[in-house]
Amino acid sequence: MAIIGGAASPDSPGGSSPAALPGLEQPLLLHAALPQPRNKEPDHDHDHEAQRATQAEDGATFVRTCFNGLNGLSGVGLLSIPYALSEGGWLSLALLLVVAAVCCYTGLLLQRCMSTSPPPRSYPDIGALAFGRPGRLAASAFLYAELYLVAIGFLILEGDNLDKLFPGARVALGPVTLAGKPLFVVLVALAILPTTWLRSLAVLAYVSASGVVASVVVVLCVLWVAVVDGVGFQGKGRMLNVAGLPTALGLYTFCYCGHAIFPTLCDSMKDKKKFSRVLTICFVACTLNYGSMAILGYLMYGDDVQSQVTLNLPEGKISSKLAIYTTLINPFSKYALMVSPLAMAVEERLGNNKRSVNILVRTFLVVSTVVVALTVPFFGHLMALVGSLLSVMASMLLPCIFYLKIFGATRCGRAEVALIAAIIVLGSLVAATGTYASLKKIVHEF
Incomplete structure (x- = not known):
């Protein structure tokens, strides 16, 4: 895993011929020879690649990677997806499918970039492969800012909901x-902290599995409230x-902002060639879950x-309480997954691979997110702003620009x-309109 200007990157002179890139003889949409990567600049600051190299026998399996991928995509956006549909109307549901297809495709573009030789090992490495050090810095800035602020958002979500469940504590x-x-x-934060010490994504998959199950349980609880608890399906809604x-587009895009991880x-897998199948399974499954919740x-x-x-949801119902409690599981299962790339970047920048240093770095990151979560005002609107700008950049714009x-x-x-x-064009439109709407709300709060 490389970092901002730190780890040895794939920016080495000289490329590989198409024949040296298994599975990459053709671009995604054209049966033609794949060109060699261009504009690669050497970066000799540090060389910790040997420390980060993932051995095949120690890599995550296909199933475990699927759990991590599903957990990365299935998040708190699940709770807001019905609101997104209400903002855009029934016809905007088609936009959910469009955004899902686009984000899946850009995920495949990232995988294709990682199949070059020598292979990049992280999102910043891909930026370096495309534009050298400026590309690494740009990718790192958007990537780590997004992950860090999303992790803070998880803490705020947990604090708000638990305070409502247990007032006066x-x-x-x-x-x-x-x-x-x-x-x-x-x-x-204290409960989440031990999960951040898990550096192996194969082990972290067990934590991710709980998040995947929780996302499905929430949808089933909402269905139970409608069918069994008597709420029914009375909402007519608007067509458009x-x-x-x-707003709808921004929320739909935020639901699929897993590109940072x-x-x-992909780098953690035993068989990296199967990552395209992982992406397909994750996007199809998450779209079904998101679509079901939106419609319900x-x-x-x-x-x-x-x-x-x-x-x-009606108060006092067991299904409602189960849905709320289950909702609280998602941040527990996702926090470590979001912080992991940032933690690895800091560790590699320090050039120290000792276990004690790794634990110290990750503990400091958790403490810093706690401090920000307790002090930043209007964070709901700030997160909307960050999602519209940073998530769109990481999920739509940068993968396309780097690939080209x-x-x-x-x-x-x-x-x-x-x-x-x-x-x-679509990503730029979503970023511009979403950023404007978020800034407008922040100004209105002041």
Whole structure:
């Protein structure tokens, strides 16, 4: 795993012929020879690749990588997807499918970039392969800012929900008294901390499995509330709301912002050639889950659905409580997965692979996210802003730009270049409209 200007990257002069790239003899949409990567610059700052090299026998299996991938894509966006549908109307559901297809395709572009020789080992490495050190810095900036802020968002979500479930909770530790949301943010951080010490994604897959199961259970609980607990499907909803499409698009895109960890997952596999199958399975499964929740929530509550569908569920029902408690599992299972690439980057920058140093670095990262979670105001709107800008950049724009730069637009074929250009336009539109809407809300709060 490489980092900002740290680890040895694939920026070495000289490339490999298409024959030296198994499975990459053809671009994604054109049966033509794959060109050699271009504009590669040497980077000799550090060489820790041997320390990070993943041995085949120690890599994650196909099934475990699927769990990690599903966990990376199935997140808190599941609760907001009915609200996204209410913002855009029934016809905007087609946009969910479009965004899913686009993000799956850009994930495949990242995998194709990682199949060059020598292979990049991380998202920043791909940026370095395309544009040298500036590419590494740009990719790192968007990648790590997104992961760090999403991790903070998990702590805030946990603190808010637990404070509502257990109002008035208070703990006194000598002269220090913690109560309410700050108390639960600290307690959740302490509970999550040991999971961040797991450096093996094969082991972390067991944590991810709980998150995948939790996402399915939440949908089933909402279905139970509608069918068994008598809420029914009374919401009619609108066919199309043009004014709400930017919000809907931004939320749909945020649901598929797992690209930051895709290179890490691919590099962790025993058989990296199967990662395309992992991506396909993850996107299809998550789209079915997201689509089911969106349709259920909108049919149940129509335009009255709140930003988190669990807030609409009737109080006192066992199914409602189970849905809320299960929702709290997701951040526990995802936090370590989000922090892992950032932690590995810091560790490699330090050039120290000792276990004690790794634990210290990861502990410091957790503590820093706790501090920010307790001090940053208007974080809900800030997260919307970060999602619209950073997530779109990491999931749509950068994969396309890096791919075209590495393999050359003239050799990819007109169909593929046209498709990538269309994705860049769509991503730019989502980023511009979503960023404007988020900034407008932040200004309104002030």
